[in-house]
Amino acid sequence: MTILDRRLLIVGGKGGTGKSSVAAALADLAAFRGKSTLLISADGSPGAAGFFGVEPEHEAIEVKRNLSVVQIDSSDSLSEFVALQLGPLGAVGKPVANAFSFVAEAAPGVSELLLVGKYAHEARSGDWDLVVVDAASSGHLLGELSAPKNVGEIAPVGRLARETGWMIALLADPELTGVVNVTLAEEVPVSETIEFIDRLHSETPAHLAAVVVNRTRPQLYARTKRAQLDELLADPPKRLSAGSRGVLEAVQVGLDRADVASQIDARLRAELTDATPVLHVPEFGVVDSIPAAVREAIADELSL
């Protein structure tokens, strides 16, 4: 089973880690592998769906073979939910829906529940082989994933609460649903990933499918070559041009970055169970399309 062999993949991570490009790449890869895929931008901006050259809307748009994109937010999900549950409200519908959204914003977990409900609904609809969600950043995502359980506890009656059972069952099944955390091989993002995984397990029913370490620095040298290079850099030839000295200085920066990254990577690996895949996506230079480059890298990592 690869991470793509599920119904629902929820991609989260700290801001600035490239979470949206990873979500876009995973959806693109699944579509390329023949899965009918829906990519949902649920982070309040075009996000991942924006990478496919369209401004995502609230109705799914097919952007290429097997791949559609859609943007959702909690207020749309709310109107949709109210309409779905109660049928058309007629002339009073609009003010009622507005007033209800005010209350839903104040009611703990309700707007989060509606977001989860929306993507869980798409995942079980049978319309798609795979739903990939470009989700909110870590803290909000935990709130969303724990919402079905929390709302079920605070408002145990009511139709909304009755909807939570199937959502929890879907989220809790590791064969159906997986969470992907995107991080960087840097001190703070990795600390936050470790904290996120702890809280994912203690506060939500969902399971971790993979960690993607984005923008990793390649180890440029095997050990023996590295020792030779270190010697050269420690005692560079005399009478080099400014450009050559600069190159050696810059190579040293590259080596230091790779060393720090592999130390931090080892720290992350030590925190994870052996079964959790850790996918490495290299740092790209100037490329035409980051998601396409990320897609190729992830395909390599998954040996697809």
Next chain:
Amino acid sequence: MTLRQIIEGRSLVVVAGSGGVGKTTVSAALGLAAAHHLDGDVLVLTIDPARRLANALGIDIDGNEAVQVPVPGGTHSNLYAAMLDPGPAWDAMVERAASPEIAERIMANSVYRRIADTFVHGNDYAALGWLDEAIASDRYRLIIVDTPPSQNALDFFDAPNRVSEFFGSSLLGWLTGGDGTFVGGAAAKTFATVADKLLGAEFFADVVEFFQLMNSVVPEMVERTSAVAADLAGDDAAFVAVTSPATDVVARLERLADALAQRELTFDAVVVNGVEPDVFWEPKVLDVATRVAADTKSPLTNNQTVLVAPGAEYVRERCEVAQAQRQVIDSLPADTVATVPRLVHSPTDIDGLRRLGEQLWDEG
């Protein structure tokens, strides 16, 4: 203008930007520099649930009290740091605005108890309430506000309006009568039916009580926080945006600049965090790296060229990235642009932050 010139004339600095760009680091670094150069106490307020500021500054912050930062070697003026804990900050606002009896009922309400976590812009609003007190205390020469990561930094300034709209909406006004019964016509009745069916009656009753209780305290709370929001957008405040040089992050910054322009606000400065260090910006370095990587006209000996080539290829790639970053930086919508190089170890202690602050202070 340099950041020093921008900050010297102000009493507030608002630091804004998307998540993950280093806002907290830049705020703390500017705080250290300001404490070093300005007369009078400096406060850095952060609204960051990750508690990074406290770790970086080596202090233990608990609750909403500002704590003095022990700087090795001392600073010219005292530096204080505070981290917003939204729950107690909301309680403090309610206690100031409500009678003891109402305050007690509000705090016992189940909806209120969870509001700081779930209420839209609740953290922004709580921060404004906290700042109201900090400014009124007259203790600080300069307050640096590390704003919460958000899609849009304007949310911070809009928080009082949103709270006011939220509680003051005429819809809710006529839905919740003075005694907890529902008034109004067909729409109100339908609303109650919908809410009952969806949420359950008991929870809905708590929601209604919450709105009724809050209605009596919101006007005063909104008045205070609106004044603070106006201060933060006023002439006495500097607006510093932090961004990474990545094009999508800069695009968000540009959208923010457009939104600010509609309110006749501009960034006083932009700090670009994580640009490739100077060595990657040298045309000569790109030239030599390209030659070594391709092994054509390399200035190094054959053996050296073979050894260095993989590293040189990396250098060539990063030089190209640096050129792309320069274009991005040149197009930024601010007169003052300061850059922070991407370091192998980002600063995680006071010494590192102080060096960064000193470097930023005279940039621009």
